[in-house]
Amino acid sequence: MRPAQDNQGSFLGRISIRRNQFVDVNNEQEQEDLELFQKHIADRFTELLSPPQPPPSDETNTVASVAATEQIMSVTWLRKLMDVFLCCEAEFKAILLMGRDPTQISKPPFDRLVPEMLDRSIKALDICTAVVNGIDSVRHYQRLAEIAVTALEQRPLGDGNVRRAKRALANLVVALSLEDKENVSGGGGGGGGGNKTTERSWSFGRRSGGSSAASKGGATIGQLKSSSWAVGRNWSAAKQIHAMTANLTPPRGNEAAGLPQPMFIMSTVMVFVMWVLTAAVPCQERSGLANHLPVPPKHLNWAQSLIGIHEKIGDEWKKKEKKGSAGLMEEMTRMEKLGHSLMEFADGFHYPAEKDAAESAAAQVAEMAEICRRMEEELVPLQQQIREVFHRIVRSRAEILEVLEQAGKVSAPVV
Incomplete structure (x- = not known):
C-alpha cells in the first residue's frame, strides 16, 4: 500500500499548507480537496478489487505464491483493507477539521450529520472489539x-498418526461450520433471533473431551466449551451494521458539492469495512447481512470498486450462509475444503496407504501447512491493525467533540 500512503502524505501536506495560508477555506479550494479525496477513495478500492490473479495449481514460484495470498478476503488482503481505511480516515479528518472555523460544523445540516457520524463510530468500535x-x-x-x-x-504414516489427525480434523470441520449454522437454524435474518440462538452462536469449537461423536465431526453444542467474547451475550453484529446504515443517504442539491459529501463517503467506507470484517471472521449474530447492506448509487465514480467488492463478497456469503460457515476469510475457506478431503482420506486409511491416495493427501497436507504458515505470520498483525483502527476512531471522535465544544463556546452569548 505504499502508493496510497504516499498519496495520503502529499494530500495532507497540501491541505495543511493551503489552510495555514488562508484564514477561510474558499469554495474553489474545498472543491479541489473534495475531488482529490474522492479520487483517492476510488484508486484505493480499485487496487483492492483487482489483486493479482491466483496462479495455476502447478505453479510454485515466489511470484505465484505472493499472488495467491492477496486474493479478496485473504488475511493479506484484509490487512491492506485496514491500511486503506486508515489512509481514508486521515484524509477525511483533514478535510473536516484542518484550518476550518469550528462553528461551521455545528450549523445545519452538520448539527444532524456530525452526531450521526459519531454514533456510527461508537458502533464501529464494538465491531472492532x-x-x-x-x-x-x-x-x-x-x-x-x-x-x-x-x-x-x-x-511412515501409521494408524496412530491418522487417528490423531482425524480427531483434530473433526474438531476443525465442526468449528468452521458451527457458528453460522446455529444462526441460520435460529432464523435470525436480521440478527434478531431469540436468546437461544444468541447463546448458540456464542460458542466455538473448543473440544472438551474425546468422544467418538466429536471425532467423527458430529460434536454438539454441549460437547464444546463456550468461548468468551468481550461484548455482551445479546450483542448482534447484524444489528450493529443495520444501525450504522440508518440515515446513511447521499447528500442532495447544494449539499452534494460541499462538506456533507465527504462525510457521506467516509461513513459509507466505515460501514463497508466493518461489514467486510464481520463477513471474514467469526462474529456473533450476523445472519442476513449478506443481503441487507445498502451500497452507494452506482453512478458515483468513487463507489464503483467498492460496489464491485461488495458484490463479490455478498455472493460468496449467500452461498456460505446456506450451509453454515464461521467466516469467509480465504484461508479459512480453503482450510475447510482441505479438512473435509483429508477426513475422507483418514476414514479410508489402511496401513500401508495406497500410493496414489498417499501422494494426493501429502499434497493437501503441504497446502494446509502453507495456510497455517500464512496465518501464523499474518493473523496477529491483522489483530494489531484492527486495534489501531479502533484507537484511531476513538481519537478522531474525541477531536471532533473537542471542535464542537469550541464551537459552542464561540457561539455562546456573552453574559
Whole structure:
C-alpha cells in the first residue's frame, strides 16, 4: 500500500499548507480537496478489487505464491483493507477539521450529520472489539490444523498418526461450520433471533473431551466449551451494521458539492469495512447481512470498486450462509475444503496407504501447512491493525467533540 500512503502524505501536506495560508477555506479550494479525496477513495478500492490473479495449481514460484495470498478476503488482503481505511480516515479528518472555523460544523445540516457520524463510530468500535476476539477463534482453527498437519507428515504414516489427525480434523470441520449454522437454524435474518440462538452462536469449537461423536465431526453444542467474547451475550453484529446504515443517504442539491459529501463517503467506507470484517471472521449474530447492506448509487465514480467488492463478497456469503460457515476469510475457506478431503482420506486409511491416495493427501497436507504458515505470520498483525483502527476512531471522535465544544463556546452569548 505504499502508493496510497504516499498519496495520503502529499494530500495532507497540501491541505495543511493551503489552510495555514488562508484564514477561510474558499469554495474553489474545498472543491479541489473534495475531488482529490474522492479520487483517492476510488484508486484505493480499485487496487483492492483487482489483486493479482491466483496462479495455476502447478505453479510454485515466489511470484505465484505472493499472488495467491492477496486474493479478496485473504488475511493479506484484509490487512491492506485496514491500511486503506486508515489512509481514508486521515484524509477525511483533514478535510473536516484542518484550518476550518469550528462553528461551521455545528450549523445545519452538520448539527444532524456530525452526531450521526459519531454514533456510527461508537458502533464501529464494538465491531472492532468483536472481530479482534473472533480472530482468536481463527487462531484456534489454525492450531487444530497444525496438529493434523504434524500427524500426517509423519513417515511412515501409521494408524496412530491418522487417528490423531482425524480427531483434530473433526474438531476443525465442526468449528468452521458451527457458528453460522446455529444462526441460520435460529432464523435470525436480521440478527434478531431469540436468546437461544444468541447463546448458540456464542460458542466455538473448543473440544472438551474425546468422544467418538466429536471425532467423527458430529460434536454438539454441549460437547464444546463456550468461548468468551468481550461484548455482551445479546450483542448482534447484524444489528450493529443495520444501525450504522440508518440515515446513511447521499447528500442532495447544494449539499452534494460541499462538506456533507465527504462525510457521506467516509461513513459509507466505515460501514463497508466493518461489514467486510464481520463477513471474514467469526462474529456473533450476523445472519442476513449478506443481503441487507445498502451500497452507494452506482453512478458515483468513487463507489464503483467498492460496489464491485461488495458484490463479490455478498455472493460468496449467500452461498456460505446456506450451509453454515464461521467466516469467509480465504484461508479459512480453503482450510475447510482441505479438512473435509483429508477426513475422507483418514476414514479410508489402511496401513500401508495406497500410493496414489498417499501422494494426493501429502499434497493437501503441504497446502494446509502453507495456510497455517500464512496465518501464523499474518493473523496477529491483522489483530494489531484492527486495534489501531479502533484507537484511531476513538481519537478522531474525541477531536471532533473537542471542535464542537469550541464551537459552542464561540457561539455562546456573552453574559
